[in-house]
Amino acid sequence: MKVLIYIRQALAMMKEDKQFSAIYIAGTAVAIASAMVVALVLHIRMGNIYPEVNRDRTIYVGSNFTRSDGEYIGYSGYSPQAVEEMFSKLECAEVVSAVMNNEYIYRFTACKEVGKQEVQVTTKFTDPNFFRLYEFKFLEGKPYNEENLKNADRCVVITDALAKKLQAGSGLVGKTIQLNYLPYRVVGIVKEVSPLLRETSADIYMPYTVEDSRAHWYVENVTYAGGLEVRVLLKKGYTREMLMDELESYRPKYLSMLKSTTGEDWNWYIQVRPHWRKTLNFFGEEVNDASMTDLLANLSMPALLMLLLLLLPAINLSGMVSNQMEARVAEMGIRKAFGAKKRVLLNEVIQENLVLTLCGGVAGYLLSWLFITAVRNSTLFLSMFGREYDPVNSVSLQLDMFFTPTLFLIAFVCCAVLNLMAALIPAWTSLKKPIVESLNQKK
Amino acid sequence: METIIKLTGINKVYRTEEIETQALENVNIDVQKGEFLSVMGPSGCGKSTLLNIMGLLDEPTSGEIELCGTKIDKNLSDERLAEFRNRTLGFVFQSFHLISSLNVIDNVQLPLMYRGVGYSERIKRAKEVIERVGLSHRMKHTPVQLSGGQCQRVAIARAIIGNPEIILADEPTGNLDSKMGADILGLLKQLNEEDGRTIVMVTHNEQQALQTKRIIKFLDGRQIM
Numbered sequence A: 001m002k003v004l005i006y007i008r009q010a011l012a013m014m015k016e017d018k019q020f021s022a023i024y025i026a027g028t029a030v031a032i033a034s035a036m037v038v039a040l041v042l043h044i045r046m047g048n049i050y051p052e053v054n055r056d057r058t059i060y061v062g063s064n065f066t067r068s069d070g071e072y073i074g075y076s077g078y079s080p081q082a083v084e085e086m087f088s089k090l091e092c093a094e095v096v097s098a099v100m101n102n103e104y105i106y107r108f109t110a111c112k113e114v115g116k117q118e119v120q121v122t123t124k125f126t127d128p129n130f131f132r133l134y135e136f137k138f139l140e141g142k143p144y145n146e147e148n149l150k151n152a153d154r155c156v157v158i159t160d161a162l163a164k165k166l167q168a169g170s171g172l173v174g175k176t177i178q179l180n181y182l183p184y185r186v187v188g189i190v191k192e193v194s195p196l197l198r199e200t201s202a203d204i205y206m207p208y209t210v211e212d213s214r215a216h217w218y219v220e221n222v223t224y225a226g227g228l229e230v231r232v233l234l235k236k237g238y239t240r241e242m243l244m245d246e247l248e249s250y251r252p253k254y255l256s257m258l259k260s261t262t263g264e265d266w267n268w269y270i271q272v273r274p275h276w277r278k279t280l281n282f283f284g285e286e287v288n289d290a291s292m293t294d295l296l297a298n299l300s301m302p303a304l305l306m307l308l309l310l311l312l313p314a315i316n317l318s319g320m321v322s323n324q325m326e327a328r329v330a331e332m333g334i335r336k337a338f339g340a341k342k343r344v345l346l347n348e349v350i351q352e353n354l355v356l357t358l359c360g361g362v363a364g365y366l367l368s369w370l371f372i373t374a375v376r377n378s379t380l381f382l383s384m385f386g387r388e389y390d391p392v393n394s395v396s397l398q399l400d401m402f403f404t405p406t407l408f409l410i411a412f413v414c415c416a417v418l419n420l421m422a423a424l425i426p427a428w429t430s431l432k433k434p435i436v437e438s439l440n441q442k443k
Numbered sequence B: 001m002e003t004i005i006k007l008t009g010i011n012k013v014y015r016t017e018e019i020e021t022q023a024l025e026n027v028n029i030d031v032q033k034g035e036f037l038s039v040m041g042p043s044g045c046g047k048s049t050l051l052n053i054m055g056l057l058d059e060p061t062s063g064e065i066e067l068c069g070t071k072i073d074k075n076l077s078d079e080r081l082a083e084f085r086n087r088t089l090g091f092v093f094q095s096f097h098l099i100s101s102l103n104v105i106d107n108v109q110l111p112l113m114y115r116g117v118g119y120s121e122r123i124k125r126a127k128e129v130i131e132r133v134g135l136s137h138r139m140k141h142t143p144v145q146l147s148g149g150q151c152q153r154v155a156i157a158r159a160i161i162g163n164p165e166i167i168l169a170d171e172p173t174g175n176l177d178s179k180m181g182a183d184i185l186g187l188l189k190q191l192n193e194e195d196g197r198t199i200v201m202v203t204h205n206e207q208q209a210l211q212t213k214r215i216i217k218f219l220d221g222r223q224i225m
Helices: A002-016 A018-046 A080-087 A146-151 A160-165 A240-248 A251-262 A275-279 A292-327 A329-337 A342-375 A379-383 A405-431 A435-440 B047-054 B078-088 B104-108 B110-115 B119-132 B148-161 B178-195 B206-210
Strands: A058-067 A072-078 A093-100 A107-111 A119-126 A138-141 A155-159 A176-179 A182-190 A204-207 A228-234 A266-274 B003-015 B020-032 B036-040 B062-067 B089-092 B166-170 B198-202 B214-219
Touching: A002 A018, A002 A342, A002 B104, A018 A275, A018 A292, A018 A342, A018 A405, A058 A240, A058 A275, A072 A080, A080 A093, A080 A228, A119 A160, A155 A160, A155 A176, A160 A182, A182 A204, A228 A240, A240 A266, A251 A266, A266 A275, A292 A329, A292 A405, A329 A342, A329 A405, A329 A435, A329 B110, A342 A379, A342 A405, A342 B078, B003 B047, B003 B198, B020 B047, B020 B198, B036 B047, B036 B178, B036 B206, B047 B062, B047 B166, B047 B198, B078 B089, B078 B110, B089 B148, B104 B110, B104 B119, B104 B148, B110 B119, B110 B148, B119 B148, B148 B166, B148 B178, B166 B178, B178 B198, B178 B206
Parallel strands: A119 A204, A155 A182, B036 B198, B036 B214, B089 B166, B166 B198
Antiparallel strands: A058 A072, A058 A228, A058 A266, A072 A228, A093 A119, A093 A228, A107 A119, A107 A176, A138 A182, A155 A204, A176 A182, B003 B020, B003 B062
């Protein structure tokens, strides 16, 4: 209930000194907004966002191979055969999905019928498990199935945004659309995914066996190699290390196959990356180093940037608080006369100031949202997500990119840190004055 | 009789780079429990300094202070002094010293808040003392919405809410007209007579001083009577 008194007093002080409050809140808002932009970018890259709501359990598996002399040859994904042999019986996997590697994404032209308005679309070639691993919201229809995959059926799942662009309205499921002037049957319509989510966003999803896919590309007759990236949703309680151990058992077979087909010895490097490792690598370590220490070390960089972004405004705000504390010296004297201890008063001042800082924090949070909304189509912003400027399609944003408990917590921590940096020293300096001197000080 | 305030050989010297001012010189005072003592003297004679030292708001340059049987050690920490002030002393100042951003009830409950008393108990006791000083109808008002006399009543309520043994009043009627002044003095007398609280009051007003149980006079930092 003491907190209520602090809040009441803070509000009364805001009314009393409107100019100070307005400037303080505005300064705080700008500081929090700049720090929150960093947090938001990080959240969009790493947080659980529709449909990638299990990013914390999602592992991306690729592979590299080098000659025995260490010469780097290149990156390869897996062939459908490798996916079947290596991944279909994994103990630690809840769902395994094979997706044609992102690097091979290319554009299609779509229209409802030949001769109607055409739109450029992005495509993803996947298996049906893709829609289990990622929690897509089906507005109509359902995903294609294993049978469709096996038969390389020309069937697609499209987004609601594309359906709208094609002016198809509802009832498109079961009908055909034209992709590069070939008919494809629509089996489902899903809620659109923001293009900032590189692993899942596309306008159209279709089986990777469809002949336009390059999933079957292979490397020097090595049937294990192909264009597929494997994504594993770990069962709860299982770790990435357990997955690595399971995959290791396939190494001898794969290496002997490489040797028999090429006559050379090879090193095979299995890339097992958690989602965060795909988006965060400030130190350029080995990709298979993805320990908690490594994560914290990588997170320390944006955290440091956020701290710097808070520090400079904090110095200015500290000057303002210092002036305000001068005006409150007598009040501090009164409180001390009636038994307030310095540390209690310090706590009070910081909590009262926190009310102001939180007001600025809310404004800053909204400001960061507005800022990102305003710059979402810019080249610089898109480059942070491995995307390029698209002159035709505007980048869509989802609310769960901005308003989550984690982001609220980060915003609160930013406010608390800023508040401490701004109020601690002026408050402490003011409280050091002798009581009599404080009581005699005129407001 | 029990001595509740004992000052022995108190000296207070204010030093700046250029001058040295002796505010109090070898002051020895005993105040008995339940006494209502007036301290009189011209401006600058050291009355307020004496009250500040009695109230542990200021430190003497030399000398000993004993309050309620406890010798106040110079090495006592700020925290312990704060606690002692909170439990033993109540202050009433000439300029009221109410916190302008708090309403009446929040101003009054301040000493209990720093004592760690729970919210409902604080509110209950604050309402009781506010009622006692006759301001029940002004609980939610802020100091700027009150008259001088009402402000001083709030200050008295704040001084007594913690049930301190000693009330130190520094010219409590100095900023009030004669009617309001008489009113406030009546309230202090009531606290002394009915509750048996010890009151030390600094005043310029001889008429008011005469209504208290004992008067001491100061001149140039020395007790002359």
